[in-house]
Structures are given as C-alpha cells and as structure tokens.
Amino acid sequence: MNCKKILKSATAITLCGCMLAGSNAFSPEMLTQNNSVIANALNASDFDYYNNFESGEGEWESRGGATVAISSDNTFEGSKSLFVSGRSDSWTGSQMALGSKFTAGSSYSFSVAVSPSGKKASEMMLSIQYNVGGEAQYGHIGSMTVQPGKWGVISTSEFTLPDNGTDFVLYVETASGTSDFYVDEIAVGSVGAVNDNIVFGTKLGDIDGDECVSAFDFTMLRFYINNPLMSAPSSADINSDKVIDIADAVLLEEYLFAKITEFPEPPVVVEPEDDFEYIKNMQFKEFPGNYTSDCAQQGKVVKEYYTSCHGNKQTSANVYLPYGYDENEKYNIFYLMHGGGENQDTLFSNDVNLHKILDHMIMNGDIEPMIVVTPTFYSSNEGDFWQELLQNLIPHVEGKYSTYAESTSLEDIKASRYHRAFGGFSMGSVCTWHTLINAIDYIAYFMPLSGDSWVGNSADEKAQNIVNAIKKSGYGPDEYFIFCATGSDDIAYPNIAPQVEAMKKYTNEFIYTSDLSEGNFYFLVAPGKTHWWGYVVHYVYDILPSFFHEHQ
Ligand code: FER
Numbered sequence: 273m274n275c276k277k278i279l280k281s282a283t284a285i286t287l288c289g290c291m292l293a294g295s296n297a298f299s300p301e302m303l304t305q306n307n308s309v310i311a312n313a314l315n316a317s318d319f320d321y322y323n324n325f326e327s328g329e330g331e332w333e334s335r336g337g338a339t340v341a342i343s344s345d346n347t348f349e350g351s352k353s354l355f356v357s358g359r360s361d362s363w364t365g366s367q368m369a370l371g372s373k374f375t376a377g378s379s380y381s382f383s384v385a386v387s388p389s390g391k392k393a394s395e396m397m398l399s400i401q402y403n404v405g406g407e408a409q410y411g412h413i414g415s416m417t418v419q420p421g422k423w424g425v426i427s428t429s430e431f432t433l434p435d436n437g438t439d440f441v442l443y444v445e446t447a448s449g450t451s452d453f454y455v456d457e458i459a460v461g462s463v464g465a466v467n468d469n470i471v472f473g474t475k476l477g478d479i480d481g482d483e484c485v486s487a488f489d490f491t492m493l494r495f496y497i498n499n500p501l502m503s504a505p506s507s508a509d510i511n512s513d514k515v516i517d518i519a520d521a522v523l524l525e526e527y528l529f530a531k532i533t534e535f536p537e538p539p540v541v542v543e544p545e546d547d548f549e550y551i552k553n554m555q556f557k558e559f560p561g562n563y564t565s566d567c568a569q570q571g572k573v574v575k576e577y578y579t580s581c582h583g584n585k586q587t588s589a590n591v592y593l594p595y596g597y598d599e600n601e602k603y604n605i606f607y608l609m610h611g612g613g614e615n616q617d618t619l620f621s622n623d624v625n626l627h628k629i630l631d632h633m634i635m636n637g638d639i640e641p642m643i644v645v646t647p648t649f650y651s652s653n654e655g656d657f658w659q660e661l662l663q664n665l666i667p668h669v670e671g672k673y674s675t676y677a678e679s680t681s682l683e684d685i686k687a688s689r690y691h692r693a694f695g696g697f698s699m700g701s702v703c704t705w706h707t708l709i710n711a712i713d714y715i716a717y718f719m720p721l722s723g724d725s726w727v728g729n730s731a732d733e734k735a736q737n738i739v740n741a742i743k744k745s746g747y748g749p750d751e752y753f754i755f756c757a758t759g760s761d762d763i764a765y766p767n768i769a770p771q772v773e774a775m776k777k778y779t780n781e782f783i784y785t786s787d788l789s790e791g792n793f794y795f796l797v798a799p800g801k802t803h804w805w806g807y808v809v810h811y812v813y814d815i816l817p818s819f820f821h822e823h824q
Contacts, residue, residue, distance in 0.1 A: 333367060411434070675692075753819070
C-alpha cells in the first residue's frame with residue numbers, strides 16, 4: 273500500500289470521527305520507501321497534465337532567464353527531475369503555458385514536488401500568470417517552506433482559473449531569494465484528482481491535520497522517519513528538537529496508549545530577524561553624491577592609544593562609534609587598514625571621509641550601526657599585524673566598547689567571529705590576506721581591496737596557501753566570507769584577478785557568489801577605476817551591507 277492510499281483511507285475513516293488508538297494501522301507494510309504520492313495511486317492519464325521529467329523538460333521552459341535542465345542529482349521520484357538555476361530574481365524559475373485544455377472560470381487541483389538547493393529553507397511557490405485586458409496578472413496557487421535538499425509537495429485541491437483571464441502560465445518561483453531548486457512530479461487535474469491530504473495539521477501530533485491525534489498520525493510519522501527526504505510538517509516533531517526521528521514516534525506511541533497525556537512543551541525560541549536581501553551577482557555602484565557631506569546623524573571618531581607587542585611600541589588607532597552609540601547594545605566591528613605610505617588617520621580625513629559615508633549608510637539603513645576601527649600596520653608590518661590585532665588592538669578596543677565579544681579572552685573573541693570583519697586597501701589588502709591566513713579563527717568576514725596576497729609567488733601558490741590555512745582551521749565554506757574588489761584599471765588588478773581565478777578552482781573552499789547566504793567568495797570589479805581611495809571607498813559602500821548577516 274502506498275502513502276497516497278494510506279492518506280485516502282485515513283480521510284475516509286476520520287471523517288466519521290477520531291480513530292481510536294491501538295488499531296492495526298501500525299502495521300509496517302503500510303509504510304513505503306517510495307516518495308511518489310501522486311502517480312502511484314493514479315495513472316498519469318488520470319490527470320489533465322502530468323510530468324515527472326523522466327523523458328525531458330516537456331513544456332517546461334525558462335522564466336526570466338533562469339537555466340532549466342533535466343537532472344539526476346536530486347529526484348523526488350524516478351531518476352530525473354527539473355533543475356532550475358541561474359535565477360536573477362525570486363519570480364524567475366520555470367514555467368509552462370497551460371494551454372487551451374484549461375479554461376477560465378474552471379477549477380482544478382494542482383500538485384508539484386519541489387526541493388530548494390543552497391543553505392537556507394525556501395518558501396517555494398506554485399504560481400500562475402495570466403492576461404486581463406492585455407495586462408499581466410499574477411496569483412499564487414500554493415506555497416510551502418521547504419528545507420534545503422529536502423522535498424516538499426505543494427498541493428491544492430481546488431484552484432479556480434480567474435474567469436476574466438486568458439493565456440494562463442503555470443510557474444514555480446520562490447517567495448524571496450534566488451536559490452536554485454528542483455521540480456518533480458507535477459500534476460494538474462480535475463478537482464479531487466490530486467490528493468490534498470498533504471495539507472498538514474499544525475498542532476503537535478496532528479500530522480494529517482484532521483484535528484485529532486490518532487493512529488493515522490503515527491503511520492504518517494513513521495512514513496516521514498523512513499523517508500527523510502520528504503519535508504515533514506512541524507506537527508511531526510513531537511519533542512520539538514527539529515529532527516523527525518524515532519524519539520518522536522516513541523512519544524506519540526506513549527500518547528496513543530495513554531502512557532502520557534500531553535507532549536513536552538516546545539521551548540520558546542526567539543529567532544533573530546534578518547531579512548537582508550543579498551545581491552547574487554553584485555555590480556559596482558557609487559554611493560549617492562551627498563554621502564560625503566555632513567550627515568544629520570553623526571557618529572564620533574575617537575583616538576585610542578595602546579602598546580603593540582612588536583617592540584613594545586606605543587601606537588594608536590581611530591575608532592568610529594555610530595550615532596547613538598549605547599554601551600548597553602552590541603555592535604558588529606569592522607577593522608579597515610590603510611595602504612602603503614598612509615596611516616591610521618587617512619580614512620577619517622577630509623580626503624576619504626569614511627566617517628561621513630558611514631553616517632549616511634547607517635542613517636539610511638544601508639547597514640546596521642557598527643563600530644569601524646582604522647589602525648596602522650606601521651607599528652608592526654603588514655605581514656604580522658595580525659599578532660598585534662589579536663594581542664593588543666582587539667582586547668583594547670573591544671574591552672572598552674561594546675561588541676559581541678563577551679570578554680577579551682581569545683575564546684570569547686573567537687566566539688564572536690561572525691560579528692567581526694577585516695579589510696584593507698593596497699598594502700592594507702596584503703595585510704588582510706595575511707590576517708585571513710593567520711586569524712580566521714577570530715574573524716569571519718574579509719574585504720581585500722586592490723591588493724593581492726603576498727604569501728606565495730604565483731597565483732596558484734597564493735591560492736594554495738590560503739586554502740591550506742582554511743583547511744587547517746577546519747571551517748567550512750559557510751563559516752568564512754571573502755569579498756574582494758578592485759578597479760579594472762587598478763595597478764593591482766593584474767595581481768589580484770589571477771589569484772581570484774586560482775582560488776575559484778578550489779570549489780570545496782570557495783563558493784563564488786555575492787549572495788553570502790549561498791556562497792562565500794566574490795570579486796567586484798569597478799569598470800575603469802584606478803588605485804585610489806576615492807574609488808575604493810565606494811567598494812566599501814557596496815560590500816559592507818552584505819556583512820554580518822550569517823550565523824547571527
Ligand atoms: C598589490 C598589492 C599591494 C599591488 C600594490 C600593492 C600593484 C601596494 C603597493 C605599495 O603600497 O607600494 O597587488 O599591486
């Protein structure tokens with residue numbers, strides 16, 4: 273017996289009332305390893321439209337320039353699915369014209385299996401576009417939030433094609449973001465052809481959504497345990513530990529046999545809100561013209577003196593505290609290094625005006641209020657400044673101002689690494705690559721600007737040395753982020769561009785995209801720009817908003 277039939281019979285019985293515990297609904301042969309919830313019960317010919325992509329894309333084509341291809345990497349059933357990639361916006365994806373078989377004003381049932389790639393859950397949507405009086409209109413047939421790599425089935429038993437519409441186009445998109453996704457087993461039929469018992473309950477234990485907790489829920493739970501690729505509803509996570517497993521089955525069984533009368537209280541978890549919209553293929557953009565003028569909400573630059581471990585020398589750094597700085601709040605912190613012949617004052621001088629740009633970026637919501645520190649490598653040198661950074665500068669600044677470091681112990685500096693960035697221009701960029709190689713344990717975001725790594729001779733050797741350091745750290749590609757930039761006419765371009773190309777070959781360590789929810793490595797090239805802070809400060813404006821959103 274397959275799942276579909278289980279669902280159908282469950283409905284038939286539970287319509288008459290909640291089924292009693294202890295029936296033979298527990299029998300293991302009722303479970304199936306087969307994911308197919310649609311085609312097993314009904315023949316493809318039972319539907320007005322059916323495609324499981326086993327013999328090609330069929331009518332499915334690109335929507336909005338996305339790439340659409342048959343894949344055997346991840347399937348819901350059978351050996352093939354439709355893979356949609358290269359999406360530039362949430363509405364892009366794959367589509368098909370419904371054709372004349374489907375008529376305006378008529379109702380149909382729809383079902384499609386979907387599986388997002390990437391690292392984040394995606395709200396997947398089955399949508400419809402149509403024409404009214406020459407104007408495109410859009411509607412959503414159904415949606416479902418699906419974990420990456422898992423399958424979910426969007427299923428709607430009755431959707432009426434608007435009666436004033438023509439040219440209906442069915443498409444799969446995401447509510448937001450541009451992650452790749454897979455589509456499989458799509459069916460459109462007369463009302464009732466698609467089983468919408470796949471609409472789940474939300475109450476713990478009521479997995480089939482019939483408003484009672486019964487033996488059928490136990491059967492469904494075992495189905496999900498046996499089919500980990502199926503996206504299970506949260507009502508199946510009986511012990512609220514975010515994993516659907518035998519521990520949930522044990523609890524449900526105890527409940528059904530009245531050994532317990534209620535499930536454990538789910539913990540109250542307040543997830544931090546972060547709806548930042550990354551750009552996938554970022555292009556150079558200048559900040560608005562007024563960003564270097566005095567801002568209505570000005571931060572403060574303070575000079576901090578400390579002793580460097582190199583030669584026990586007194587040195588200083590400037591610390592930008594955002595407008596409204598409050599020592600009871602926690603702030604992300606960005607260390608930004610000057611270039612050769614410059615010093616710790618260069619960036620907050622009237623030449624570069626980084627402080628004013630930061631004021632405007634914060635006031636306009638481009639970035640959250642953050643602390644920005646401009647040190648100098650001249651108390652050490654660019655190659656071993658990272659020692660002064662870890663031993664002296666971070667403890668001094670983060671011991672005094674409020675960051676995510678709970679204390680200045682190396683352990684707490686490490687624990688707050690997702691709230692710390694390091695970048696630099698030219699020799700400051702050389703310094704940034706050294707810092708990446710030596711201090712990745714303490715910093716998760718890096719911004720090398722117009723300067724290559726000097727650890728190694730050839731581009732391949734430089735890439736290899738960076739990869740070796742990353743491998744040694746044990747961090748995965750979702751745990752560090754490198755966002756480089758330069759101008760196409762910058763004297764450093766011929767140095768950094770080949771290094772970036774060499775790094776791209778290490779696909780385990782670097783996933784190339786400016787969407788840091790999907791990858792961790794990008795190289796922004798500003799057309800025609802040369803080796804000058806006057807240009808480089810725009811790269812800071814472009815890149816900084818993408819920092820500090822991962823692992824909040
Ligand atoms: C580069 C890295 C650093 C580069 C120049 C520098 C020309 C710095 C030079 C200096 O400050 O003297 O890739 O490319």
